[in-house]
Amino acid sequence: MSLKHAILVLLEQEPGSGYDLAQRFNQGIGNFWNASHQQIYQQLKKLTQESLVQFELEEQSGKPDRKVYEITETGLQALTEWMREEDNPPVVRDALLIKVFAGHLTDPQTLLAEIQRHRDLHAEKLAAHQALEARYNQQSKPKQKQQLLPYLTLRRGIRYEREWIEWLDEAQQMIQQS
Amino acid sequence: MSLKHAILVLLEQEPGSGYDLAQRFNQGIGNFWNASHQQIYQQLKKLTQESLVQFELEEQSGKPDRKVYEITETGLQALTEWMREEDNPPVVRDALLIKVFAGHLTDPQTLLAEIQRHRDLHAEKLAAHQALEARYNQQSKPKQKQQLLPYLTLRRGIRYEREWIEWLDEAQQMIQQS
DNA sequence: ATAGCCATGTAACCAGTTACATGATTGA
DNA sequence: TCAATCATGTAACTGGTTACATGGCTAT
Numbered sequence: 001m002s003l004k005h006a007i008l009v010l011l012e013q014e015p016g017s018g019y020d021l022a023q024r025f026n027q028g029i030g031n032f033w034n035a036s037h038q039q040i041y042q043q044l045k046k047l048t049q050e051s052l053v054q055f056e057l058e059e060q061s062g063k064p065d066r067k068v069y070e071i072t073e074t075g076l077q078a079l080t081e082w083m084r085e086e087d088n089p090p091v092v093r094d095a096l097l098i099k100v101f102a103g104h105l106t107d108p109q110t111l112l113a114e115i116q117r118h119r120d121l122h123a124e125k126l127a128a129h130q131a132l133e134a135r136y137n138q139q140s141k142p143k144q145k146q147q148l149l150p151y152l153t154l155r156r157g158i159r160y161e162r163e164w165i166e167w168l169d170e171a172q173q174m175i176q177q178s
Numbered sequence: 179m180s181l182k183h184a185i186l187v188l189l190e191q192e193p194g195s196g197y198d199l200a201q202r203f204n205q206g207i208g209n210f211w212n213a214s215h216q217q218i219y220q221q222l223k224k225l226t227q228e229s230l231v232q233f234e235l236e237e238q239s240g241k242p243d244r245k246v247y248e249i250t251e252t253g254l255q256a257l258t259e260w261m262r263e264e265d266n267p268p269v270v271r272d273a274l275l276i277k278v279f280a281g282h283l284t285d286p287q288t289l290l291a292e293i294q295r296h297r298d299l300h301a302e303k304l305a306a307h308q309a310l311e312a313r314y315n316q317q318s319k320p321k322q323k324q325q326l327l328p329y330l331t332l333r334r335g336i337r338y339e340r341e342w343i344e345w346l347d348e349a350q351q352m353i354q355q356s
Numbered sequence: 357a358t359a360g361c362c363a364t365g366t367a368a369c370c371a372g373t374t375a376c377a378t379g380a381t382t383g384a
Numbered sequence: 385t386c387a388a389t390c391a392t393g394t395a396a397c398t399g400g401t402t403a404c405a406t407g408g409c410t411a412t
Contacts, residue, residue, distance in 0.1 A: 002273045003371075009280040019391055032275035039372065041393060063380065064391040083284040086292065087273035089299060089342075095180045095265035097210035097334060102187040103327040106261040114264065121267060145356050149281045152349050156275060163341040164267075171330050178323050181399080197363055217400065219365060241408070242363045 002087070003043055004052075006033045008071055008079045011053060015070035018044055028132055028150070031157035044069060052078055100171065108175055115175075119168045126161035129154060180265070181221055182230075184211045186249055186257045189231060193248035196222055206310055206328070209335035222247060230256055278349065286353055293353075297346045304339035307332060 010021055010029065021044075022037040035043075044067075047053040052075035055067040071079070096118055103111045136151050188199055188207065199222075200215040213221075222245075225231040230253035233245040249257070274296055281289045314329050 001370085002271070002276060005273070006276050009276055009283075012280065012283070017391075018393090029279075032270055032272045032279070034269040034271060036373070037391090038374085038393080045393095060391085061380095063389095064378090064393095066391070079280075080283050083277055083280070084288055086295065087277070089274065089296060090270075090272055091212040092210055092268075092338075093180070093212060094210045094268055095183070096267065097331050098180060098184050098187055099261055099265070100334075101207075101210070101328055101331045102190065102257075102261070104324075105187075105190070105258050110262055117264065118267060146282075148352060148356050150279055152352060153275050153279045155348065156278075156345050159341055159345050160270075163337055167334050167337050170333065174326060174330060178326050179399085195363075196365090214401075215363090216365080216402085223365095238363085242365095242406090244363070 002033070003035055003039065004047065005079060005082050006035070007040065007043055007047065008052065008075055011069055011071040012076060012079060015068055017058075017066045017068055019066070021069075028154060031129065032153055047075070051075075103175070112172060112175060115168050115172050119165060119172075122161045122164040122168070126158065126165065129157045129161060133158060180211070181213055181217065182225065183257060183260050184213070185218065185221055185225065186230065186253055189247055189249040190254065190257060193246055195236075195244045195246055197244070199247075206332060209307065210331055225253070229253075281353070290350060290353060293346050293350050297343060297350075300339045300342040300346070304336065304343065307336045307339060311336060 006025075006029075007021060010016070010024055016024070018037060018041045021040050022035070025033065025035050025040075044053065044055075048055065048069075051072055053069045054072050055069040058066040058068050060066060096114065099106075099111065099114060132154055133151075136147065136154070139147070184203075184207075185199060188194070188202055194202070196215060196219045199218050200213070203211065203213050203218075222231065222233075226233065226247075229250055231247045232250050233247040236244040236246050238244060274292065277284075277289065277292060310332055311329075314325065314332070317325075
């Protein structure tokens with residue numbers, strides 16, 4: 001139920017088209033929420049019907065026209081109400097861990113290769129996050145109020161990826177020794 | 179697509195009824211995969227049609243009869259093939275982080291309360307994992323081959339919960355100071 | 357009495373993925 | 385010429401959740 005609210009949050013921050021939102025989900029925000037453009041367009045349609053957002057057509061020559069969405073009063077209200085609701089941590093469903101758990105069904109090399117592959121992926125994300133973090137740090141030495149909260153979500157992303165890498169290294173070592 | 183394989187792995191380990199599987203998903207395995215009983219029963223039906231599992235009726239008096247499932251030869255083959263496939267890390271979708279990101283839309287107490295609530299939930303899970311870990315450690319001082327892989331998934335669960343708690347504490351502190 | 361465990365399922369719904377579709381502009 | 389970027393969407397499908405249904409046994 002939260003893609004809806006993720007979109008409202010993004011639009012509250014700054015109006016934009018479906019295309020723009022898709023971009024933003026692929027940057028810093030992708031760290032805690034993700035959505036494909038198909039899903040975004042459908043959701044924007046629904047949100048418009050519910051009057052939680054509205055758009056203005058921005059005509060362009062050559063390219064298709066942009067629909068620039070913004071959050072409405074009603075939308076903002078719905079969003080602040082949602083902020084008071086409780087949400088439980090998402091349940092984990094991770095195929096890699098099934099494979100590790102049942103690793104006796106394959107040879108160690110196959111398992112180790114998949115572990116290495118995941119390590120690379122996590123290292124890549126970590127690097128991207130750290131690049132963003134560097135930008136935060138040079139912008140404002142004493143952390144400003146305004147930026148604190150987004151910064152915290154970035155910190156979470158960094159910790160998350162770092163933790164994965166540490167565990168993957170641990171797992172790799174122990175499997176090799178066995 | 180992996181609930182299927184999670185179930186096959188569990189049945190490869192030890193045959194059992196849908197009810198049994200639901201239990202197991204709520205214990206150690208719940209750490210990396212989850213499924214409700216409704217989903218399990220449906221999936222078992224499908225797996226039976228595909229001949230990846232088979233069951234024997236175990237009649238009981240008073241209680242409904244148990245269908246005790248086991249993995250078939252075909253099922254085992256499908257499973258070992260799946261072990262060689264690549265799976266990317268799951269995408270993250272976490273409502274709490276949306277709320278932190280957009281925390282300016284509510285008062286700090288509300289945000290801090292939700293953070294504390296999550297901290298409690300994670301601490302609870304961590305304690306459960308650590309209890310399991312203690313059992314591993316007393317069973318076998320020098321880690322046995324057979325148990326290594328399941329143990330690694332448990333380690334992952336412990337690290338994951340611990341990491342969450344650390345971040346939640348960091349977030350709490352920084353929000354209070356601001 | 358009441359709650360919780362044992363044991364099975366169906367049906368409706370919602371969220372997310374994959375496949376398909378269009379088409380101009382810009383840079384290598 | 386080929387790939388990428390800009391910009392929009394529809395349709396079919398799959399995976400997961402919520403609601404509903406049944407019913408005896410056991411322990412407090």
